[in-house]
Every structure is written in C-alpha cells, then in structure tokens.
Amino acid sequence: ILNVEQSPQSLHVQEGDSTNFTCSFPSSNFYALHWYRWETAKSPEALFVMTLNGDEKKKGRISATLNTKEGYSYLYIKGSQPEDSATYLCASINNAGNMLTFGGGTRLMVKP
Amino acid sequence: NAGVMQNPRHLVRRRGQEARLRCSPMKGHSHVYWYRQLPEEGLKFMVYLQKENIIDESGMPKERFSAEFPKEGPSILRIQQVVRGDSAAYFCASSPITGVASNEQFFGPGTRLTVL
Numbered sequence A: 001i002l003n004v005e006q007s008p009q010s011l012h013v014q015e016g017d018s019t020n021f022t023c024s025f026p027s028s029n030f031y032a033l034h035w036y037r038w039e040t041a042k043s044p045e046a047l048f049v050m051t052l053n054g055d056e057k058k059k060g061r062i063s064a065t066l067n068t069k070e071g072y073s074y075l076y077i078k079g080s081q082p083e084d085s086a087t088y089l090c091a092s093i094n095n096a097g098n099m100l101t102f103g104g105g106t107r108l109m110v111k112p
Numbered sequence B: 001n002a003g004v005m006q007n008p009r010h011l012v013r014r015r016g017q018e019a020r021l022r023c024s025p026m027k028g029h030s031h032v033y034w035y036r037q038l039p040e041e042g043l044k045f046m047v048y049l050q051k052e053n054i055i056d057e058s059g060m061p062k063e064r065f066s067a068e069f070p071k072e073g074p075s076i077l078r079i080q081q082v083v084r085g086d087s088a089a090y091f092c093a094s095s096p097i098t099g100v101a102s103n104e105q106f107f108g109p110g111t112r113l114t115v116l
Helices: none
Strands: A005-007 A010-014 A019-024 A032-038 A045-050 A056-059 A062-067 A072-077 A086-093 A100-102 A106-111 B005-007 B010-013 B019-024 B031-037 B043-050 B053-056 B065-068 B075-079 B088-095 B111-115
Touching: A005 A086, A010 A019, A019 A106, A032 A072, A045 A056, A045 A062, A072 A086, A100 B031, A100 B043, B005 B088, B010 B019, B019 B088, B019 B111, B031 B075, B043 B065, B043 B075, B075 B088
Parallel strands: A010 A106, B010 B111
Antiparallel strands: A005 A019, A019 A072, A032 A045, A032 A086, A056 A062, A062 A072, A086 A100, A086 A106, B005 B019, B019 B075, B031 B043, B031 B088, B043 B053, B065 B075, B088 B111
C-alpha cells in the first residue's frame, strides 16, 4: 500500500496571488503520479499525469513538477482566480496501472 | 461524448436495506473502477472491473459488498444490509485501457449514500 500525503490541507489566498502545494509519495516502486482538480458537486477532473523524474507539465496558469528520487510533486498556480477554488488531489498509481491511491487533497479557496 | 454517468446522485436507505449504485462508463471504455470517500477521509480504491470480470477487489469490504459489470448495461455496486458506517460518497471511474502507468481515469459525479 502506498501512502500519499498532501499539504497543506487547506489554503486561503487572495485573487492574484501565486500559490503552491505539495504531494509526497513513497519513492520506491514509483510508476506515475496523477493530479486531479475537484470542484464541489462535480467530478474530479484530470490535470496532469507525470511519469519521469524531473517532469514539468503546464496547463494555462497551473503547472506541476515531479521528483521521483525524493518522492514529491509540487503543483503551482500563478495569479490565482476565484474559479481556481477547488480541492486538488494527487494520486499514485500501482504497477498494474489500475489502482489510484489518493492523498487527502488540498482545498484551495481564492478570495476576490 | 457524455462523461461517466452515475445514478442515483443521492440515495437514502434505512439500516438493513439494500443499496444499488449504478455507473455507466464513457463510450468506448471497458474498464471501471469504484472508489469510496468516507466522511472526513480521502478517496479509497474499492474494486476494478472489466466487462464481466472482477480484476482486483482488494479494497472491497469482504462482506455485504459486491460489484458487477455485465456484458450489457452499467456497472453495479451493491451493498446488502446497509449500516450507518456505509454512509459515504461512492465514485466510479472508467478508462479505455489499463496496465499503463499513465492510464487516465475519468470520474463520474458520485453517489452520496446516507444510511438512516
């Protein structure tokens, strides 16, 4: 069983601030890390799938980095907007590529 | 292209009743996963199914819970003789392929089960 941890649990920022949060996971037997964005009352929506050490991915104002040797990934949001308010989940996937193990999520609230 | 559909969105049951949760995967997806979110906890894997087969049920409670994904129709998660501790949000996800670490799973909106 993989333990995936996320910090902080929640975060309040002002509109326009840039922010980042952390996902840590066991570095042994790493296969891939998934980031999801989850708005209240909606489905979790995939943001990134990261597989290689040093990977950097970007989608608009959101980007993520991956360090598989030390077992962490950072998610960055540049110039936060109220519509970025959501819970951001990371999940590690097992070697069969079928079971996601999720962290507890970081709940981001962006104040206008 | 419709996303993953789950119904009902909300389900209320009394202790001892049965709960049936349905999941229709995205078109073209033959792999279905069920996850559960207990109150104040994260999403936890329950079971992975392909058409007509259970592949991995390592996260499923041993008693009262069962899942199926028939050749025709949606996947069903069935909970018999529900207890208050079964109150949770149950999420279904689907994918077109599996066995690949970069396999993306597409999630439905969940069914919120409340046991009175």
